[in-house]
Amino acid sequence: MFKHLLSAAVALTLGAGAVAAADRGPITNLPLPRYVSMKAAEGNVRRGPSLSHRIDWVYKRRDMPLQITAEHGHWRRVRDRDGAGGWVHYSLLSGVRTVIVEQDMLALRQRPTQDSPVSARLELGVIARLGECGVTWCELTASGYKGWAPKTTLWGVAPDEIRD
Template sequence: MLKLGKIISITILLSWVSVVEANERGTVTNLPIPRFVSMKVSEGFVRRGPSKLHRIDWVYKHRNTPLMVTGEYEHWRRVQDVDGQGGWMHFRLLSGTRTVVFKSEKSPVKRRNYEGADTVFFAEKGVIGNLDECNPNWCKVYVNKKKGWVLKSHIWGVFENELRN
């Protein structure tokens, strides 16, 4: 009986830890951490730490590049890109507009959200699109005035369990 009590206690504790992790909020914005944002500008410095005194590690050169915010400190956001590279960027360089980047070599973008649907176009690795709606497996995206549905597994910039209407 004591063993059953320990199992129940551990299960409750682990459930609580999972809820805490899923509901983490930024200390500055009170927005979810992690969350996806995009580059508002066509050039943005990524710094080693959260101030202009910190060294610039590299420069993002594409407007609308999707980034994941993993931390906040005053006016700075710790971000990570599709390749897992990260650093600190000033919040004014970022937008809440949701975008995605295609991560497969040649991703079919479909007219409807099922495998047998007609292919509207193919998107190559690195192409950036605007994110519209998502169901459990598919997301509707807009790329250069073309729209269609793509499997979530072909894009980065949306969470696996994320639903959007």
């Protein structure tokens, strides 16, 4: 009981700073969770953060967006859009931001408005390069096409994320 009360008192004393520190990776000091992409065309996903851990599966899609949820040395625990994940060596990851289209035949619009002309349509599962994001729209580049799509139709960007 005393230990529980002491923990609560420490948390209250430390305030918001303690929460902010917990939301950062211990290795990189970057926010957790955060999105990255696969730099390599192929990457082993391991059960734990070392070469001695078993390989559970292999990601085989360059530029696939992943979410980093933890850090340990040179290893990053990631999860994909299906919630599957494991530990990947940091050298296989890139800070280049990409997203996966979550709606079939998604209209890529010339401006971030619903009535703007359509410049292209993207199939479900297409990986696009992420550009600027406002509150509800993100700019994408895919297969030579550039345009805007609603943020809710994409995986790889946080709902509250704003990008310039």
